[in-house]
Amino acid sequence: MIRSNADVWVVIPVYNEEKVIAGVVEQVLTTFPNVVCVDDGSTDASAQEILGTRAHLVRHPINMGQGAALQTGVSYALARTGGRYFVTFDADGQHRVEDVVGMLELARSGEADVVLGSRFLQNAASVPWIKRVVLRTVVALSPTARRLKLTDAHNGLRVFGRGAAERLRITHNGMAHASEIASVLARSDWRVVEYPVTILYTDYSRAKGQSLINGVNILFDVSMSRRGK
Amino acid sequence: MKLMIFQAVLLTAVVGFLIMFVRGQHGVRMQAGKRLAFIAFLLLNAVAVVYPEATTWVAHLFGVGRGADLLLYALIVTFVFAVINFYLRLRESEQRVTELARAVAIRDAEVLNRDRGLLPPRPPVAADPPA
Numbered sequence: 001m002i003r004s005n006a007d008v009w010v011v012i013p014v015y016n017e018e019k020v021i022a023g024v025v026e027q028v029l030t031t032f033p034n035v036v037c038v039d040d041g042s043t044d045a046s047a048q049e050i051l052g053t054r055a056h057l058v059r060h061p062i063n064m065g066q067g068a069a070l071q072t073g074v075s076y077a078l079a080r081t082g083g084r085y086f087v088t089f090d091a092d093g094q095h096r097v098e099d100v101v102g103m104l105e106l107a108r109s110g111e112a113d114v115v116l117g118s119r120f121l122q123n124a125a126s127v128p129w130i131k132r133v134v135l136r137t138v139v140a141l142s143p144t145a146r147r148l149k150l151t152d153a154h155n156g157l158r159v160f161g162r163g164a165a166e167r168l169r170i171t172h173n174g175m176a177h178a179s180e181i182a183s184v185l186a187r188s189d190w191r192v193v194e195y196p197v198t199i200l201y202t203d204y205s206r207a208k209g210q211s212l213i214n215g216v217n218i219l220f221d222v223s224m225s226r227r228g229k
Numbered sequence: 230m231k232l233m234i235f236q237a238v239l240l241t242a243v244v245g246f247l248i249m250f251v252r253g254q255h256g257v258r259m260q261a262g263k264r265l266a267f268i269a270f271l272l273l274n275a276v277a278v279v280y281p282e283a284t285t286w287v288a289h290l291f292g293v294g295r296g297a298d299l300l301l302y303a304l305i306v307t308f309v310f311a312v313i314n315f316y317l318r319l320r321e322s323e324q325r326v327t328e329l330a331r332a333v334a335i336r337d338a339e340v341l342n343r344d345r346g347l348l349p350p351r352p353p354v355a356a357d358p359p360a
Contacts, residue, residue: 058338
């Protein structure tokens with residue numbers, strides 16, 4: 001069955017992705033008519049690239065971080081009429097549109113209010129080993145990820161039903177938003193389901209900070225996000 | 230033995246500050262408390278300048294050898310207090326900037342995307358006077 005997907009909003013946070021963003025957006029637009037790109041104060045031509053597509057563009061006047069960009073995109077999409085599902089999608093081309101289609105099917109079936117993409121449900125072998133170790137450690141150290149039985153707390157691919165999206169308040173502007181979302185989900189009574197997705201580790205996405213150093217940052221953010229609250 | 234008492238006082242102060250500023254509400258009482266503490270701090274400074282031996286006398290009371298050492302310890306506690314205070318304020322102010330920037334970004338985007346034909350045109354405003 002072919003759906004129009006007019007009730008779906010895809011939110012793509014963008015920061016300095018001029019080389020790939022237009023291609024990624026065009027690909028998403030073939031399946032999903034409603035795409036909102038949040039340009040988080042890029043210093044390159046990302047915004048111009050997005051203006052060349054049929055995607056909505058929201059520009060942060062200053063760089064505020066990926067968490068802030070996600071919240072802005074979701075807020076913008078919620079203010080439009082007719083949105084029932086809200087998808088977060090990475091700008092660097094590492095997510096596959098067909099995975100979103102599968103996740104939406106699960107959400108539409110009424111079995112889940114929130115669907116999270118996971119690299120580890122099936123084909124973990126495609127994930128670089130160092131990243132695998134770091135991400136596994138994050139999950140093991142995070143009480144909320146354990147409670148929800150999540151296998152992958154830092155996957156950018158997520159589908160929220162309208163109710164869940166409305167109550168989402170991402171306050172961690174930086175990369176700690178992933179753990180913040182996980183802990184919000186753990187405290188809620190939404191049904192959260194993971195869905196196996198394939199991450200395309202292209203040379204481009206690999207070059208963009210998929211490193212051990214970033215893993216250290218994620219670990220630090222996760223431990224800090226439990227304090228000072 | 231006396232040293233242990235002093236350490237206990239110091240540690241209690243540190244933990245107390247932590248709990249107070251991480252958990253507590255930043256109400257009028259807290260504000261007034263901070264200001265009174267600051268005035269007391271200034272007065273004590275004046276006393277210490279006029280009577281340098283006074284700090285040593287107080288230090289002995291607490292079981293610390295010299296007044297200078299006591300000042301150092303007190304300074305550390307104050308510093309921790311200040312850092313936590315600044316951290317919390319910075320976070321709050323960052324949050325406000327985010328809210329502001331988000332409101333501006335969404336408002337601008339609605340105009341931009343309407344001009345690009347992605348959003349339905351604005352319904353005419355009833356209050357507009359006829360041209």
